[in-house]
Amino acid sequence: MFPLIREILAMPGDSRELRVRGWIRTKRDMKNLVFVELNDGSCLGGIQCTLDTAAFPESAETLAPLGTGAAVEITGKLVPSPGRGQAVEIAASEVLLAGDAPGEEKDGVPPYPLQKKRHSLEFLRELPHLRGRTNTLGAVMRVRSGLSFAVHRFFQSRGYQYLHTPVITGNDAEGAGALFRVTTLDPRQGGSRAGTGDYDRDFFGRETFLTVSGQLEAEAYAAALSRVYTFGPTFRAENSNTARHLAEFWMIEPETAFFRLPENMALAEDFLKFCLNSALENCREDLEFFDGRIEPGLIDTLQSAAESTFTHITYTDAMAELEKAGGFEYRPSWGCDLQSEHEKFLTEELIKGPVIVTDYPKEIKAFYMKMNGDGRTVRAMDVLVPRLGEIIGGSEREENLAALESRMEELGMDADRYSWYLDLRRYGTVPHAGFGLGFERLVQYVTGMANIRDVIPYPRAAGQLY
Ligand code: 4AD
Ligand code: MG
Numbered sequence: 001m002f003p004l005i006r007e008i009l010a011m012p013g014d015s016r017e018l019r020v021r022g023w024i025r026t027k028r029d030m031k032n033l034v035f036v037e038l039n040d041g042s043c044l045g046g047i048q049c050t051l052d053t054a055a056f057p058e059s060a061e062t063l064a065p066l067g068t069g070a071a072v073e074i075t076g077k078l079v080p081s082p083g084r085g086q087a088v089e090i091a092a093s094e095v096l097l098a099g100d101a102p103g104e105e106k107d108g109v110p111p112y113p114l115q116k117k118r119h120s121l122e123f124l125r126e127l128p129h130l131r132g133r134t135n136t137l138g139a140v141m142r143v144r145s146g147l148s149f150a151v152h153r154f155f156q157s158r159g160y161q162y163l164h165t166p167v168i169t170g171n172d173a174e175g176a177g178a179l180f181r182v183t184t185l186d187p188r189q190g191g192s193r194a195g196t197g198d199y200d201r202d203f204f205g206r207e208t209f210l211t212v213s214g215q216l217e218a219e220a221y222a223a224a225l226s227r228v229y230t231f232g233p234t235f236r237a238e239n240s241n242t243a244r245h246l247a248e249f250w251m252i253e254p255e256t257a258f259f260r261l262p263e264n265m266a267l268a269e270d271f272l273k274f275c276l277n278s279a280l281e282n283c284r285e286d287l288e289f290f291d292g293r294i295e296p297g298l299i300d301t302l303q304s305a306a307e308s309t310f311t312h313i314t315y316t317d318a319m320a321e322l323e324k325a326g327g328f329e330y331r332p333s334w335g336c337d338l339q340s341e342h343e344k345f346l347t348e349e350l351i352k353g354p355v356i357v358t359d360y361p362k363e364i365k366a367f368y369m370k371m372n373g374d375g376r377t378v379r380a381m382d383v384l385v386p387r388l389g390e391i392i393g394g395s396e397r398e399e400n401l402a403a404l405e406s407r408m409e410e411l412g413m414d415a416d417r418y419s420w421y422l423d424l425r426r427y428g429t430v431p432h433a434g435f436g437l438g439f440e441r442l443v444q445y446v447t448g449m450a451n452i453r454d455v456i457p458y459p460r461a462a463g464q465l466y
Contacts, residue, residue: 004042013080013088020047020090021098023133024070026116027063034063036092038074041138044285048081048089049074059095069101069112069133121454128458128466136294139286140455143279144443150278151231151252151439154271160227160254165214167233170206171417173213175367178236180210180247210235213436215253216368216421219397222255222432223424229254231439239462243451244388246440248460255434261370261379261396264433265356268383268392269310271437272354276306279446287446295448302446304353305385311351315360315377318342321350337364338382343389354385367411370396371403381435388445394435401425 003011008020022040029035032054039046053060066072076092083089101112114130124131131137152162168182184203199207214230221228230253238245254267279287280302291298313321315338322332322342330339338346338357346355359372360380369378383392398404404425408415415422443455453459458466 005038005040005045005047006042008047008078009043009045009086009088011078011088013078015077015079017075017077018090019073019075020049021073022046022071023101024066024068024072027067034060036063036072036074036095038072039133039138041132041142043142044135044139044289045086048083048086049076049092050089051092051095056093056095059092062097063095066097066100067103067112068116069114071098071101072096073098121451125453125459125466132457135289137454139289140443140447140449141457143283143286143447144455146283147275147279147439147442147446148231150275150282151229153278154274155227155229155254158227160229160256161221161225163214163218163221163225163228163230165211165217165230165232167211167235168204168208169211170204170208171216171421172209173211173216173366175411175413176212178212178238180235180237182208182210212236213251213253215255215434215436218253218255218434219368219421219432220424222257222434223428223430226257227254237462241462243453244441244444246452246456246459246461249452249456250439251436252439253434253436255432257430257432259396259433260431261358261381261433264394264396264435265310265312265358265381268356268381268394268435268437269354272383272392272442273306275442276302276446280306283446290448294450298448301386308353310383311353311355312358313346313351313355314358315380318346318357321346325350335361335363338384338389340389343384344386347384347386347389352386354383357382357384362407365395367407367413368395368397368404370398371407379433383435385445387448388441390438391441391445392435392437394433396431396433399425399429399431401429 002019005020005022020038022038025037025039025046027036032052034051034053036049037046038049051059051063073096074090074092075094076090078088079091081087081089102109104111113127114133124134132141172179211234213234214232218228218230233248234251235248287299319332319334322345325345328341332342358381359377361376362378365378365380369380371378379396381394382390385391401422440452440455444452449455453461
């Protein structure tokens with residue numbers, strides 16, 4: 001395989017002959033020399049290529065009309081660079097055009113929209129198919145890829161099996177009703193209306209949705225393989241148009257048999273720190289870019305979070321702190337969900353670092369959570385981080401059949417639909433716990449990117465399908 005620019009930049013400038021492929025970032029003419037900065041996305045930096053136009057007139061002619069965005073293959077010698085900012089450069093002897101990207105309208109093709117000047121992230125969002133060629137989005141996607149690999153390394157090295165849970169499902173795992181319907185019926189032909197019981201004409205002969213979480217299926221397999229994790233796309237039809245919600249996002253959900261809440265909290269903390277350390281080690285150049293351009297102080301923050309011991313606080317204590325502090329738009333009171341301003345206060349002012357909030361009121365958490373002895377709170381845990389708020393949500397699960405049935409009845413849930421889930425409590429039930437990490441929130445945390453739409457290649461959010 002031919003070398004990538006990342007590999008070439010690490011080679012010695014010993015005049016070896018090589019060919020480099022990529023897209024022109026900038027081109028400058030100086031007397032008899034043309035300087036081209038070529039980037040192939042393998043790393044942040046590009047490689048500088050210089051062409052002596054007098055010595056290689058044919059290539060000079062090829063290069064002359066080209067500008068930012070054009071794809072070329074350049075052959076030359078790798079030599080020490082006299083310029084600043086790079087150790088080596090290519091003394092080019094041949095330039096071949098792969099694909100032009102005209103700077104001005106040409107043969108009916110509008111000019112390449114990503115000319116040299118800086119573009120706003122909002123503008124780039126309108127060009128999801130091209131924005132990966134910018135420094136910022138390129139760096140985000142490399143960090144994203146590196147973090148994905150870290151997720152697998154972490155769980156695989158701890159005996160967890162990677163489980164592929166279904167995307168199409170018949171149940172609402174969170175009981176929150178934020179579901180996308182899956183149907184082959186055409187709404188223009190009458191479709192099927194919720195509540196009409198008309199789904200027997202539909203593809204599966206029943207109502208189906210896109211999954212909001214693989215947790216329930218993961219629980220089934222934790223009761224078979226002991227330790228499992230999912231890592232896949234999940235879908236929520238929440239109409240929350242915020243900088244940290246997507247309609248389609250990726251989630252990592254470990255589920256562990258024989259785990260109680262404290263072990264689950266420790267796993268979440270180890271996991272998050274492992275991801276941070278892995279990014280600090282393996283994505284250094286990109287993180288330095290984010291630290292310099294996007295979020296000053298980022299590396300220090302990540303470093304200190306990775307070295308810290310996460311603070312634990314119960315929901316009840318957190319509420320008391322919030323009530324004491326006061327001055328919020330939403331007045332905190334026991335029983336209410338934590339608003340982002342409350343999460344901000346806890347992580348950025350009270351604790352100044354990641355915090356795990358536990359034992360929430362049962363009313364604001366999902367049906368499957370294990371009830372505490374007080375009958376009012378459940379063994380839930382949310383990991384909150386500065387800047388973002390909730391990054392992980394999880395709990396110990398109710399493994400007792402009678403307790404789970406009565407909670408489902410209380411909530412008016414259809415037990416028939418969940419009979420397979422109740423089977424897990426009928427046959428060989430064990431204590432177990434798990435959590436879900438929103439992968440895009442992790443990428444946001446690690447890169448400092450303010451908007452979740454800029455950390456996934458093709459963002460899907462309410463009213464926006466780019
Ligand atoms: O807290 P959530 O809803 O928990 C669950 O889905 C559980 N089934 C997880 C489990 O115990 N196995 O979601 C988990 C995480 C959140 O903490 C958040 O990071 C992320 O998923 N998340 C979203 N990320 C982007 N866009 C959205 N709309 C999100 N909703 C949740
Ligand atoms: Mg949650």
